[in-house]
Structure formats: C-alpha cells, structure tokens
Amino acid sequence: xxxxxxxxxxxxxxxxxxxxxxxxxxxxxxxxxxxxxxxxxxxxxxxxxxxxxxxxxxxxxxxxxxxxxxxxxxxxxxxxxxxxxxxxxxxxxxxxxxxxxxxxxxxxxxxxxxxxxxxxxxxxx
Amino acid sequence: xxxxxxxxxxxxxxxxxxxxxxxxxxxxxxxxxxxxxxxxxxxxxxxxxxxxxxxxxxxxxxxxxxxxxxxxxxxxxxxxxxxxxxxxxxxxxxxxxxxxxxxxxxxxxxxxxxxxxxxxxxxxx
DNA sequence: CGGCATCCTAGCCGATACTG
DNA sequence: CAGTATCGGCTAGGATGCCG
Numbered sequence: 001x002x003x004x005x006x007x008x009x010x011x012x013x014x015x016x017x018x019x020x021x022x023x024x025x026x027x028x029x030x031x032x033x034x035x036x037x038x039x040x041x042x043x044x045x046x047x048x049x050x051x052x053x054x055x056x057x058x059x060x061x062x063x064x065x066x067x068x069x070x071x072x073x074x075x076x077x078x079x080x081x082x083x084x085x086x087x088x089x090x091x092x093x094x095x096x097x098x099x100x101x102x103x104x105x106x107x108x109x110x111x112x113x114x115x116x117x118x119x120x121x122x123x124x125x
Numbered sequence: 126x127x128x129x130x131x132x133x134x135x136x137x138x139x140x141x142x143x144x145x146x147x148x149x150x151x152x153x154x155x156x157x158x159x160x161x162x163x164x165x166x167x168x169x170x171x172x173x174x175x176x177x178x179x180x181x182x183x184x185x186x187x188x189x190x191x192x193x194x195x196x197x198x199x200x201x202x203x204x205x206x207x208x209x210x211x212x213x214x215x216x217x218x219x220x221x222x223x224x225x226x227x228x229x230x231x232x233x234x235x236x237x238x239x240x241x242x243x244x245x246x247x248x249x250x
Numbered sequence: 251c252g253g254c255a256t257c258c259t260a261g262c263c264g265a266t267a268c269t270g
Numbered sequence: 271c272a273g274t275a276t277c278g279g280c281t282a283g284g285a286t287g288c289c290g
Contacts, residue, residue: 021165022233022237023162023165023229023232023233025236025239025240026232026235026236027158027161027162029239031158032282033156033282033283036152037146037149037152040146048252049251049252050251050252056146058149060285061253061254062254062285063283063284064253065254066254066282068253069253081252086251086252087251087252087290088251089253099235099238100235102231103228103235107147107148107228108147108148109147110151110224110225110228111147111148111151112147113224114154174271174273175271175272185263186273187263187264187265188263188264190272190274191263206272211271211272212270212271212272214272214273
C-alpha cells in the first residue's frame with residue numbers, strides 16, 4: 001500500500017484536487033454511501049454498535065465496521081469500549097463531526113422538499 | 126434495464142431505504158464522487174460542457190457526460206443545446222439544484238474549517 | 251456483543267476510438 | 271464541440287464464517 005498504481009490516475013488526482021477543491025475534500029471524507037447515514041444517526045446522540053446496525057437495516061456488518069473505522073481515522077467520530085464481557089462499544093461525534101450536523105440536517109431537509117416536488121409532479125402528470 | 130439483478134441486495138435496499146431515510150435519498154442523487162463537484166461549479170452560473178471539463182481537470186469525459194446525464198434525469202440540472210456546428214451545450218441548475226446550493230456551500234465551509242483543525246494539530250504534534 | 255478475515259461479484263471508472 | 275460505444279482493470283461492497 002506504500003506505492004500507488006501507475007495505471008490509475010483517480011487516486012492521485014483525488015489527492016491533488018483535495019487541496020484545491022473543498023467539495024472534493026468533503027467527498028473524500030464522507031463520500032462513501034454509508035458515511036453520511038452513520039453520521040446522521042449519531043447526531044441524535046452517542047450510539048452503540050448494535051443500535052447503529054438496527055437503525056440502518058440496509059447496511060452489512062462489514063460496511064458498518066469498515067466505515068466506522070474510517071470515520072474514526074478521519075476524526076469525525078470517537079470510539080469508547082467497555083472491556084467487559086460481552087463488550088459494549090459507544091460511538092460519538094467529535095467536535096468536527098458535530099459541526100457536520102447542520103450540513104447533514106440541511107441535506108435531509110432538502111431531500112424531504114425534493115421528494116415533495118416529485119409527488120406534485122406525479123399528481124400533475 | 127427493466128429487471129434488477131437478483132443476486133444484489135444493495136440496489137433493492139437502496140430503493141427501500143430511500144423512502145425512509147432522507148440522507149439515503151440524497152446520497153442516491155448526489156452520492157457519486159463527481160456529482161457534488163459538478164453541482165458546486167454550476168452554483169456560480171450556467172456553464173458549457175467544455176467549461177466544466179476545464180473546471181474539473183481530474184474528471185474524464187466519460188464520467189462528466191455520464192454524471193451530467195444522471196443529474197439531468199434527477200432533475201438537478203437542465204441541458205440546453207444550440208443546434209449549430211460546432212454545437213454549444215449549456216448546463217444550468219434547476220430550482221431543486223439551486224436549493225442544493227446552500228448545502229454544498231455549507232459542506233465547502235466545513236471543509237475549510239476542518240482542514241485548519243488538522244494543521245493546528247500538526248503544529249502541536 | 252462487537253468486529254475482523256476470506257471469497258467473490260457488480261459496478262465504477264479510465265483509455266481509446268468513433269459520430270454528428 | 272459535445273458527446274456515445276466498447277473494452278478491461280480495479281475496488282467497493284455483499285455473504286459467510288471465525289475470534290475476543
């Protein structure tokens with residue numbers, strides 16, 4: 001993993017674009033399909049692993065665990081483990097993650113408006 | 126394209142989740158890595174195909190054309206073609222697309238703040 | 251309960267060539 | 271200028287099973 005492939009320009013371009021385009025920077029952090037959803041469910045407060053899984057039925061264990069790890073590495077969430085048996089793991093938003101909250105809420109808001117548009121269009125059509 | 130594959134549960138889940146989770150709805154529309162970037166550049170006003178291409182050096186023709194088509198199908202942008210030779214194509218935001226503007230600006234805003242956080246951390250480290 | 255390792259497929263995406 | 275079509279590699283992501 002120390003050496004990037006030469007045939008792929010995307011990963012390299014992504015790195016370059018990240019320093020010049022703020023949207024690219026954001027997409028590299030929360031661009032994955034599930035990242036935003038996970039963060040969205042964490043806005044309402046810290047959650048344990050199983051709660052997140054129940055909140056997002058469409059996600060697989062692999063995706064959840066993987067994206068949680070990435071979000072942690074990107075300093076958007078923190079992980080707190082109770083070393084008992086069975087273990088309890090709590091995920092919370094970091095300050096950076098908290099600041100993303102309004103953005104996600106704005107996205108959700110837009111979604112609701114936009115789907116209303118569609119329903120209106122359907123009624124007219 | 127009329128029949129979905131049976132082996133993949135994701136596309137089906139996406140469809141189901143889309144009706145219950147607003148963030149999923151948004152991600153299905155602008156989740157692609159380039160969609161947000163294209164929309165972001167269209168906020169400042171209508172642009173022609175070649176202008177977009179120049180604005181986003183990292184994107185390939187295929188991705189640009191493909192995502193422009195999807196954005197049009199999702200009613201986020203409109204396409205206006207001057208049927209002359211050589212042709213001129215202008216892409217603009219629809220009202221729905223315009224309403225996404227503030228969200229994208231908020232994302233960009235967060236990105237700038239967040240990258241400052243990192244630089245501060247590095248200085249302390 | 252929480253999460254990682256393996257295997258495998260679907261779809262994203264780059265490169266190239268062709269059309270109006 | 272503004273696309274479309276085809277080929278092919280890479281990787282995201284689903285299914286399953288094992289471990290602390």
